[in-house]
Amino acid sequence: MTLWDSLFTVARRTFREPRQAASDLMRLDVPRSVLGPAFVVVMILSVLVTEPMLAMLPADVFGEPLPPFIRVLISVAFNIALVWAIWRTATVMGGEGTFDDTLLVFIFLEAILSLGIGGLMILMFAFPALAGIAGLAFFGYWIYLIGIFFSEANRLDSALKAIGAVAIAWIVTYLVMIFVLKLIFGGAGGPPNV
């Protein structure tokens, strides 16, 4: 079985047995050298799937969206900082994982999120009435997955703790990012459309 086969097996299992899938993912021996390129790939994927959604929003909601290339760059910067913050927060909470473990889980969940968003977009066109409910269910489940997978990666004793770690890390990273972007873009505008 190749690494790809194993990853697909874990991805399928994620929806049936998320805890087992999280444990299997951590034991796959994914070469650490591929994490960097994989991270960039999922960032590009994530920007690509949100592109049609942004195109549908009225221009005055968030202002004119930044060009995709810039958004990929901002996504990479924001999310790598987020991963680091999750790992550090989890460590403070008693976790024993490594940065690489946290990054691996982040990449995996981001890939699933991107595919999920892609699926929701299709659903939005095919069955608009269902898309809202499906979207809520998907994001609810995704948050549950965040708890399960990050608790496994950081060896936290509960999924709730992991969700807490991710929430704290996200808020901190977001505030820092706004501050940094304001410095770079001279106070041009609020949160990045990432």
Place this chain on the structure above:
Amino acid sequence: MYDVSAIRRDFPILARQVNGKPLVYLDNGASAQKPQVVIDAVTQAYSQEYSNVHRGLHYLSNLATEKYEGVRGIIARFLNAGSEDEIVMNSGTTEGINTIAYGWAMPRLEAGDEIILSVMEHHANIVPWHFLRERQGVVLKWVDVDESGGLPPEKMLNAIGPKTKLIAITHLSNVLGTRVDVKAICDGARAKGVPVLVDGSQGAVHMPVDVQDIGCDFYAITGHKLYGPSASGAIYIRKDRQAEMRPFMGGGDMIRDVRKDGIVYNDPPMKFEAGTPGIVQQIGLGVALEYLMDLGMENVAAHEEALRDYTRDRLHGLNWLNVQGTTPDKAAIFSFTLNGAAHAHDISTILDKKGVAVRAGHHCAAPLMEHFGVTATARASFGLYNTKAEVDVLIEALELANDLLN
């Protein structure tokens, strides 16, 4: 003095021929042959001493009970258990591990709790835990072996997380012959409050075992690999763990009182032994263990280590053979494949024509096969009666197989 020729005379089956050739029995990992003393004990038990145990007050029942219960003490001595009450007799390792899965783990583990396993476990130490995964959402955490088939204890210990509730580990791989430092694993796991179950199916056959020194919570053995009858065996369950367990199977013997509105269980170890046991099988196992202890497990281990070294040297010269499991201190168990497309079953068939009995297949260790990227291997597993001359026959047969298949 370890006199292998004299020992071989104790095993009548070794004198027979197979396919017109002297039998070279190298399938001891699957099941070992029985010495005459065991065969005699079984015959004697059935022909002169048979009755049900624990039930009657008549002469034969008392005699059978005495002989059967005597085996508990022999097993305790063989494993150096603190008390014979820590020995639960059963049909073998599979039943033993299932007893722990159903009796100890099932009522205690919840969804998300983890059991750590190595990839080289036998199915008997995998499937019962999969039951818990399927039924209760327990997570199985797998630890890989390295390229040589070795498993440093720290790899198992590093896998322990806050939700780890059990480590279930083999003492000795039935495929690779890898010895696992279960004492180090038990020491480390105890420090983190995690119990350890050791699958001693192979370990107890090839080396002296001291469960108190190892410090494990559970240690399972199987009789038919220990030169005893099939469907015999036992599991050592430390006293404090017994107190945490509920019975696995219900029936006669394991109860003290049964009423319409309730039951009172017998004390351990009887609490975990329901129904009429394998009386004669256990009596045979007792004799087999006495036989091993008379030989001295240290002597058996030394003999097999000499065989291992000789076999390793001979196999080393065969550059078309791939041996799985190359740790220096492994037991005399060699799994191998041939270069090219030869299937393990074909190798085994050719070896059989030369009178050499080996096993071919996945050896009830499918995750390990997957880890090494093979579907099957042939396996020569040595026992206390094998000789260097038999290794030479194996090598000749392998050369023939290579000539024919490649």
